[in-house]
Amino acid sequence: MTPNLHLWLIPVLALIGAAINGLFGKRFSRQTVVAVALLFSGAAFAFALWVASQFSSLTTPHIETLATWIRAGEFRADFAFYLDQLSLVMLLVVTGVGFLIHIYSVGYMWEEGGFYRFFAYLNLFMFFMLTLVLASNYLLMFIGWEGVGLASYLLIGFWFTKDSAAAAGKKAFIVNRIGDFGFLIALFLMIQHFGSLDFAQVARGASPALPGGEALLTTIGLLLMVGAAGKSAQIPLYVWLPDAMEGPTPVSALIHAATMVTAGVYMVSRSHVIFEHAPGAMMVVAIIGTLTALFAATIGMCQTDIKKVLAYSTVSQLGYMFIACGVGAFSAGIFHLMTHAFFKGLLFLAAGSVIHAVGGEQDMRKMGGLRTKIPWTFWTMTAGTFAIAGFPPLAGFFSKDAILFKAFTSTYGSWIYWAIGVFTAFLTSFYMFRQWFSTFFGEYRGDDRADFHGHGEHGHGGIHESPAVMLVPLVILALLSVCGGWIGSERFDKFLAPAFHASEFTPVVQHGAMGMGPDTVVPATPVLPTGRRDVEVSETLLTGISVAAALLGFLLAGQLYYRRRDLPGKIARALGGFYETVLHKYYVDKIYAAVFVKPLIEGSTKLLWHGIDRDVIDASIDNSADGAREVSDAVRHMQSGNIRSYAGWVAAGAALVILYMVWVGTR
């Protein structure tokens, strides 16, 4: 008999924290708000650690059913929590990194208005995120999924007095809706064909023997990928993430780097059974991942806003995780998810610390030479930068290497994925060191604005190091970014193996043929050809190439942004149009606006709204008012206010309905 761990307590703890701060926080002092927020998020983390300590004694997957939630006919869904190796990793990452970011936020947000609101939202986010990772069925997962979207919307728009923040929040929300509906249709299809949304039952039901077979599973897989692309900011739905940087920096760290945006990766990994039976869908995942990784990295090279660089870098790194999923190396994807949570969380927090130090400036062109002025921030950020660039023996090296290796060798893989991956690794290294050099080296290029900035109450003007409450999380994350990969991808793979090869198949451990090759667990019934292709390539060579790529990026960035600062401008001029295009993020936002948003709004304006200039909120609508006046009377009269014309519509509608029905009847 397995012990009851009361898993439900973990999300509920966060919810209680949110509720207390949300309802009464207005009357609390800042200290009380902090105490409540830290207490409950810390308790969630402690609980998660305790769960991890109990984990070895559990039979996995460990399912705790709280209550029957919905029972309607055949269909049934429970309030149930599901713990296996995969959700344990996610649980620890979310609560651990989440807790650290809570601590950091205390320092970062101290001077801001709406302090209690911020922590209430943050805890609310934790609640939904934990529901997402602990859910035992897709429906509960979807609740968490939508919930994190909502919390992220609230947090992006936190500085709602800024127009851009409000717009960014709305954009994130709307783009995510598109993805969510893909997800939702996938859920409907699962109910229809598997009769359940339970992970276990769906995994059991998903087999090509089903009526519809592979085509059905491919459809479901693709729809799930639409959902994942929305949440995890993949092509073509990535546009919201860079804008989401309008939110406070800890939010960017927690939601838009470490946890929420990885939900898509988690969901795809959770649905691995479906994907394994749908090679077509796998290929789409891998291609989307590859393209996103490359595409976002190129945009990242031209950004000047310190947070925007990190945002595009996040999109690009998420692309790596999807490459891993797409080639069937789910555990490598999750491994990268974990290390990415460490180093990207760190980078964002460190960037926040830099912004804090220079008084709210985010433009890297106005920084420089900060190395000596904020040494703690510098050293931690250095750790993060080297980790993401993939220098051994830091965390990013191991996970990225595992993905690239799998991309090359897996049966689903291809050398193209690998080649683009390596090239992207070079770009990653380049733009990260570009950021590193321009922020910390050279001389300070900013004005003296820092002297008068809003954090003046700290008692010292000028550029200053952040308080300890912000530095401690930085240091811890820096340590994790350094050491987090030492567990090694093989061991990690072995640990996760039971989650990825459902327990009804007796796992057979098979030792890898190559010395360093990961041990692969092949299910007794070969659902998935996990074997590798016969390729005559040594892992050492592949590793060597990717390290070389990282080193090359480092050297190039050093050359351009440290030694010869005049060169980048020249290169930009030489590249001309291409540089412009990349600088403007390939004009994707503009294209979306022209192709989707504008026609929709104009169309509805012309069809259903008279062309009276009204002060509609979005100024973009104003322009179309003139056009609307010219639209024909026939259409305008739909809402003319005239009773007789209304009756005409009813009568015409009636005539059509009667004609249709009579036609059906005589057929």
Place this chain on the structure above:
Amino acid sequence: MLPQTADYMRLLPEIVLTVFGMIVMVMDAAAEGRGEGRSRGRSIGRIKDRRIEKILGAVALVGSLAAITATFVQAQYPGFAFWNMVQVDSFSVFFHFLVAAVTAVVILTSFEYMEVQQIRAGEYYALILFGAAGMSLMSSAVELVLVFIALEISSISTYVLAGFRRRAAISSESSVKYFLLGSFATAFFLYGVALMFGATGSTNIATIGDVLRSGQIPLLAYAGVALMFVGLGFKVAAAPFHIWTPDVYEGAPSPVVGFMSTAPKAAVFAVLLRIMFEAHAPGRIGLIWVVAALSMTIGNLGALVQDNIKRLLAYSSIAHAGYLLVAYAALPDNGIPAAMFYTASYAAMNVGAFAVVSHFGSAGERYVTLGDYSGLGRRSPLLAATLTIFLLSLIGIPITGGFFAKFYVFSAALQANLVGLVIVGVLNSAVGAYYYLRIIVVMYMREPQQEVPVARIPVGLGFALAISLVTTIYLGVLPGRVLEYASRTATAWMR
């Protein structure tokens, strides 16, 4: 054969509502007679008026609560009453409860509204109760004659209610538009009934169903279904018969809009369920497909550019009628429960949204444009948060009733292999998110344009909001029980 006690029990909620309605009317008349005789002084008379109105409102509230209780009594007597005119089953009980609950919430909302707008309230409450009686009757009527009468009882009450802001020109306009077009549509419905009678020789829904199932379906029946659908489609504001909705909703008093966008709609949807499924209406799927798709699209596109909140919500109600109709194209065993669930959750969130709108509108419903709502998040956080939850539910965000409502409807449609319709619906709800979100953005993320006063929330309204809020969230967190009830109803029905 005289009616038995059980017959009356099966009609108890309607009887209770009617009796209380008459009490309110008589009391009002009596108070008025006395008031004129005694106090010539105007101010004294007004104070008296206020007090009497409060009493009348309280009586009406008691009436609606009694009707809720009567629903439970009625549920103990399942079966037919009055020579197969009325059928009490779990289906009709569901809608009786819904209508009575909406009535109670609307009456609670009206206390404040009547006072602020300075409307003489006596008949107002009586009309709400009479209307509710008609709506309740609609859901248990299984004879088309009775459906027609119940429909008219409910419609005539709402025609008058729409014009209750007598001083405002737009209110009487709204009333006359609703009245003329409503009667116009009713005539279509009636013609449909006549043709159905001609095709089958009966006006009993079950008998019609038997006849239509047993043999060749005469062409007359198709025409009959078409005409009945026109009449009922008008009442639920389904495109292309939605055209009256924005105008009427804009002009009518807000609590009344909350009422008529939920209770009568629910009742008409119940009738439509009986006609579509029990009477086995032919040609159902194609007809519903087009109308549902059209309603969703027109409703959402229309709402996109509206500035007036009431008009915006009117378009949104057209869109929601479309979503709901999707369930009618599905198979009965999951279409019926999905439709029932949707009606309930839509009623909760919409009546709540209109309660906020009516409170915020102030005297003369001055503040009803989007701009007036700017900065509401800071001026009245509680009101804004409440409205936000209703709006999120209208979008269909999880942990609100609106999510599961859409979820069940679309999943029912998918099980009937209506993939195209589901895609239309899903795209529409993505578009729909935009305009609801606009309200939220305005409330939280804009500076107030002018000083719009926000009055304190009175007790009655507080209760109304709390009830709708709790229901909305309850249906979003624990939809199981309601859905299970609805599924059992459907299975019992289909057997």
Place this chain on the structure above:
Amino acid sequence: MVPVSYYLILSGILFACGVTGFLIKRNIITIFMSIELMLNGVNLSFVAFAAEWKALSGQVFVFFVMVVAAAEAAVGLAIIIAVYRTRETLNVDQVNLLKL
């Protein structure tokens, strides 16, 4: 004996006249009378079908329709008076404050 289809055609014509009247007349009272015409068209077909099926319920229905129509007329005229008070016109084309 006159075949039932004759009655039906006549009732259809009456109904159509009512619809047309609603659409082309401008006076609210006339429009309202057009609705009555539509209802009478329906009544005729009820009676005709009742005779055809030898079922009394169709004829009873007609009585109900008449009663309801009377009630509707009472309320309708009151609403029309209310409109006249605020607008001082019965021309339906001028009752168009609510639009767009």
